[in-house]
Amino acid sequence: MSEPVVELQGVTVTQEERAVLERVSFGLEKSEFVYLVGRTGSGKSSLLKTLYADLPLQVGAGTVAGFDLERLPPGKVPYLRRRLGIVFQDFQLLSDRTVGENLLFVLNATGWRGKARKQQRVQEVLMQVGLSGVGGRMPHRLSGGEQQRVVIARALLNEPTLLLADEPTGNLDPEVADGIMALFAEINHAGTAILMATHNFQLLEKYPHRVLTCQDGALLDSGSR
Numbered sequence: 001m002s003e004p005v006v007e008l009q010g011v012t013v014t015q016e017e018r019a020v021l022e023r024v025s026f027g028l029e030k031s032e033f034v035y036l037v038g039r040t041g042s043g044k045s046s047l048l049k050t051l052y053a054d055l056p057l058q059v060g061a062g063t064v065a066g067f068d069l070e071r072l073p074p075g076k077v078p079y080l081r082r083r084l085g086i087v088f089q090d091f092q093l094l095s096d097r098t099v100g101e102n103l104l105f106v107l108n109a110t111g112w113r114g115k116a117r118k119q120q121r122v123q124e125v126l127m128q129v130g131l132s133g134v135g136g137r138m139p140h141r142l143s144g145g146e147q148q149r150v151v152i153a154r155a156l157l158n159e160p161t162l163l164l165a166d167e168p169t170g171n172l173d174p175e176v177a178d179g180i181m182a183l184f185a186e187i188n189h190a191g192t193a194i195l196m197a198t199h200n201f202q203l204l205e206k207y208p209h210r211v212l213t214c215q216d217g218a219l220l221d222s223g224s225r
Contacts, residue, residue: 003066004029005162005193006051011060015046024060024219026212028195030161033188034223035204036197038214044197047214048164051195052084053077065161082110085155085192089167091147093139099126099150100135106157125153129183145176152183156192163187165196169203181207 006028013021020043028034036044049055050062050069057069065083072080094102103122112118126132129149139147148168155163165184169177181203188194195212198204204211211222 004063005032006062006064006195008062009060011050011057011062013043013046013050013055014058015043015049015055020046020217021214021219022217026219026221028162028193030193031188031191033184033194033209034196035209035211036195036214037199037201037204037211040199042214043217043219044214045166047219048166048195048197051162051164052086053080078110082158083161085152085158085160085163087148087151087155087163087165087168089170091139091151093147093150093154095139098136098138099131099142102139102150103135103154103157106154110158121157125156126150128156128187129153143176144172145179148172148176148180149183152180152187156187160192163192163194163196165194167197167199169198169200174202177203178206 004027009025011024012019013024036047038044046055050057051064053069053072062069065080067076067080094105100122103125104118107118107121112121122135123132126135129152131146131149131153134142134146139150142150169180172180177200184194184196213220
């Protein structure tokens with residue numbers, strides 16, 4: 001068996017000095033697709049922030065993409081995040097530069113070298129998300145679904161072992177959301193594990209996977225027996 005992409009044991013997830021989830025224990029295998037559900041304020045986003053080290057792990061043990069969250073010095077956080085892809089609901093694209101420049105910004109920030117190599121990687125990820133012709137366009141000239149595809153392309157730049165998606169279809173109409181889910185399925189089948197927070201229970205019925213539920217300060221796992 002390969003090492004899990006995520007493994008938490010007895011973790012307390014803390015937001016602003018307050019425990020929002022306690023005794024959290026679960027694993028996520030390579031190439032697994034798991035939903036994260038729960039009411040607003042139940043701890044979904046806080047759990048995701050703990051996984052990408054935006055919130056420190058103070059109680060319990062956890063590893064993500066081979067990094068020990070308990071013993072992760074601030075200087076190593078960027079190295080963890082290079083192993084992850086993070087997709088936000090509100091896109092967070094830089095509005096003053098083109099799609100291609102948004103992607104190049106990430107490659108420059110994560111230490112890529114060589115102009116031709118960077119341009120090639122930008123074209124590869126845009127093709128992967130079905131947007132090979134939009135590199136020269138400004139984000140505001142794209143539809144919401146296209147902007148979300150750019151965000152996914154950005155998350156794929158460093159070939160992550162794990163994609164963390166926080167309500168990625170929350171601002172999209174159902175037809176566009178279906179396209180995003182089909183894209184996630186392709187990414188997942190290619191070997192990237194996905195943990196996706198969502199409020200959309202229709203997606204869970206249409207594309208069934210294991211479900212983690214944040215409820216009353218605990219994390220319930222549909223995969224546990």
